[in-house]
Amino acid sequence: xxxxxxxxxxxxxxxxxxxxxxxxxxxxxxxxxxxxxxxxxxxxxxxxxxxxxxxxxxxxxxxxxxxxxxxxxxxxxxxxxxxxxxxxxxxxxxxxxxxxxxxxxxxxxxxxx
Amino acid sequence: xxxxxxxxxxxxxxxxxxxxxxxxxxxxxxxxxxxxxxxxxxxxxxxxxxxxxxxxxxxxxxxxxxxxxxxxxxxxxxxxxxxxxxxxxxxxxxxxxxxxxxxxxxxxxxx
Numbered sequence: 001x002x003x004x005x006x007x008x009x010x011x012x013x014x015x016x017x018x019x020x021x022x023x024x025x026x027x028x029x030x031x032x033x034x035x036x037x038x039x040x041x042x043x044x045x046x047x048x049x050x051x052x053x054x055x056x057x058x059x060x061x062x063x064x065x066x067x068x069x070x071x072x073x074x075x076x077x078x079x080x081x082x083x084x085x086x087x088x089x090x091x092x093x094x095x096x097x098x099x100x101x102x103x104x105x106x107x108x109x110x111x112x113x
Numbered sequence: 114x115x116x117x118x119x120x121x122x123x124x125x126x127x128x129x130x131x132x133x134x135x136x137x138x139x140x141x142x143x144x145x146x147x148x149x150x151x152x153x154x155x156x157x158x159x160x161x162x163x164x165x166x167x168x169x170x171x172x173x174x175x176x177x178x179x180x181x182x183x184x185x186x187x188x189x190x191x192x193x194x195x196x197x198x199x200x201x202x203x204x205x206x207x208x209x210x211x212x213x214x215x216x217x218x219x220x221x222x223x224x
Binding site: 030031033035040041042043044045048050088090092101102103104105106 | 213214
């Protein structure tokens with residue numbers, strides 16, 4: 001089965017610094033998504049990158065995908081205290097009706113003001 | 114922007130009772146999913162649903178669980194006889210083909 005595994009498990013930075021989180025997976029994917037979850041709340045979709053894309057930007061977010069290494073990274077630039085949350089990657093198979101995405105344990109990001 | 118809507122946001126139930134969690138996926142989506150997250154743990158896949166049938170289910174999705182799309186708009190998850198360990202956040206998601214839109218979740222507390 002596909003599996004997203006994030007590292008580091010926890011990251012603590014000062015406001016204004018950049019935060020980089022990594023995700024590795026095991027099998028071929030159609031796309032990979034990053035989500036944010038504030039404590040006890042729902043999953044917020046941040047960005048989707050397709051298997052034929054290498055880099056994608058959205059505001060302060062930059063996602064890269066290396067399919068040869070089966071890894072992705074999420075960079076948050078100029079972090080803010082409001083970015084404090086858990087961040088998860090999830091991979092999607094080529095055939096959506098074949099089922100699931102698999103989430104990793106997530107990276108807990110703390111941005112200190 | 115279209116949303117996946119889940120109700121209720123929080124449900125408390127007695128052990129052994131049946132619960133139905135409701136979801137309204139985005140109307141033109143074709144694929145539907147239930148995930149759950151036990152407090153402090155990772156998000157776990159439960160079941161996927163396509164073309165009015167289950168396309169995949171996890172080991173967690175045993176005979177106590179069932180899903181339905183009763184009227185073409187709602188997508189429900191039923192737990193027949195709840196256990197304490199069913200306490201979790203349950204997320205519904207839908208997808209047109211790629212990418213998922215998640216609902217904000219139902220927090221189920223079994224007492």
